[in-house]
Amino acid sequence: MMTLTDDQRMLHDTVRPFMADEGAIKSQLRHWRDTGCGDGFGHGLWKQFGELGLTGILIPEAQGGAGLGAVEAGVVLEEIGRNLTPSPFLTTAVAAVRAMQGSAQAERWFPGIVAGETIAALAIDEGKHHDPTRIATEARRSGNGFVLNGGKQFVVHGASADVILVAARTAGSSGETRGLTLFAVERCASGLEIDNVALADSSKAARLRLDEVEVDADAVVGEVDGGWTPISRGLNAGRAGAAAELVGVAVGASEMTFEYLKQRKQFGRLIGEFQALQHRAAHLYGEIEIARAAALKAAQLLDAGDPRAELFVSVAKAKAARTSALAVQEGVQMHGGIGMTDEHDIGLYMKREAVLSELFGSPRYHAARVAELSGY
């Protein structure tokens, strides 16, 4: 069934007012941006996420979490997107947790994540475009462990993270999925240089330099040379989650815009009375419903362990990004001049959309994946 269950609805009914209140643009996004916070999000709110059981949403009950799935994470992320709430939920509670699940590293980091204290980041990209097979960062065996050398970028919350999951090559060559290994590297590791970069949406992502970074053998998440399994598991969870958040961004931007169409008067009429704007608003509304269906489908297939999950994750990420882009572009345009001001919130949606669209693969990357997975 592609409607929410009673439990999922209850979660929604809890999270929606919480995020609108505690995670509001004024008290979170603008506050941390305008005070020049190095994390770009509030640790207090992350702690509150923990108290609500959200940080451990995907962590098994046996390890202190809620033991829920991608659909529930999506319910939370849609509200995060709607309020532009800055938090490490997507990177830590969704992508990193899924990557680490079942490994020895999970035992170590999950308790802190459940408590809303620990931040984890995923370090995959090495160029300006996402391509998780093109990894040149190298890990060579040394004594009982490994030594890592290379560079990473677009590591969201990398400078705030207690642990960074670094994809490195232990065999094979760039472009191959085999021969990759995922390492849990602590932030204070010697030889790890972190350049904390503010992005357009005021979130923080790091560029990493790894220069002879030594890690123990037990820093390996999953199997040596078998890193593709945890990497793709984490990425697919992250992509499905980003799709849900993008839907939320589209919803937030469109709600604001539709409200404006009903208030703003020009030529003696509400601008929402003009058919040129009505049809564009209606088209956008329909696209958002379709994107939401795609995101829900992807999450359900992931939770069911369905072989089509991979395909629908890419469909959802691509569709949600395109739809969200439409929502924010129409949003700014329909707001007119006021939409270009920093004072108005609609522009903040445009900036968030741009970052989420690129994160874990652009819509073009995912359309190409859809073609490949469909056999053409």
Added chain:
Amino acid sequence: MADLEVFRAETRAWLEANCPAEMRTPMRSEKDACWGGRHFEYASPAQKQWLDVMASRGWTVPDWPREYGGGGLSPAETKILKEEMAALGCRPPLTSFGISMLGPALLKYGNEEQKKRFLTEIARGEIRWCQGYSEPGAGSDLAGLQTKAEDKGDHFLVNGQKVWTSYADQADWIFCLVRTSTESKHGGISFLLFDMESPGVSTKPILLISGNSPFCETFFDDVKVPKNQLVGDENKGWDVAKYLLGHEREMISGIGLGGEREALGKAVGPIEDPLLRAEIAAFDVDALAFAAMSERFIDQLKAGEAHPAMPSIMKYAGTELNKRRHELIMAAGGSDTLEWDSERSKGGKSARDWLRTKANSIEGGTSEVQLGIVAKHILRLPGA
């Protein structure tokens, strides 16, 4: 749950035993559809046999009540039947406007006598229906229709003209919107059913750009319609019409999937042009997302939580997607797909199908009409 699994096993066994092998092959074209009716020429004995055996079980309309010729199945059982039919590759036993459009409206608005008579005939495929909605002067502004029905005591006397009547030349009966009052635009419309063999009814096919003639002009010249063939109250036909249009839009929106779930990029064969491949991949993203939406919409309908704008959204998105699909098929096929009557091109199938899809966003309410309806729902402007 166990009961449903028993139902599934029994259904599968029954379908295996009763669906003729020929009816388990994919339909090659629209011509393979079984429309039923008085004058229908069955493509083969198997097609007739499949219709009869399904109708006798009420499975041409599995979710309709048994007393009206349906199967009386629950939504869950209906879904299982559809899944099992799909798994065995069974063709639909009957395609009809009676099932997809008139039936749901009669179930809601018909009186007991009408339901017993007409629904049973529809379920058995005995009567083929056509839809008398649009007129030369009433297209998008459907409620502006002028076909007149005068009250003559025991009957209505109908005069006027309909247009875009699908398969009127092959239909047995028509469900028709007529004007019974000029005092109010929407409040002067009534919903009538009548026999196309009634004296005074004539039809004329309209040749389309596709070279085919699925639509007709239909003329009424002093047609007598018994009073008991009025559905709902006199002058309240617009409610019936709108309800039926919702079902029609759902039906048309389904064609966005093109009937199959295979990716377009796979269906059109090797694509050498990287720009075309990119366009087709973008299309497949939209098509798969729309497939998810269709599934969600059906579940929302069942749960009674579909937004009132959803049928229009589905109709708009589905038809625009279908037009895009055929544009891309033409692009991928190049000059091969421009051939109009060669055997190689199966009589210009690609080109004719492509042209036919251009009507998708016009029939059943244009895309612009749908967007207007959606805007009304989402903006809720004062006075709108």
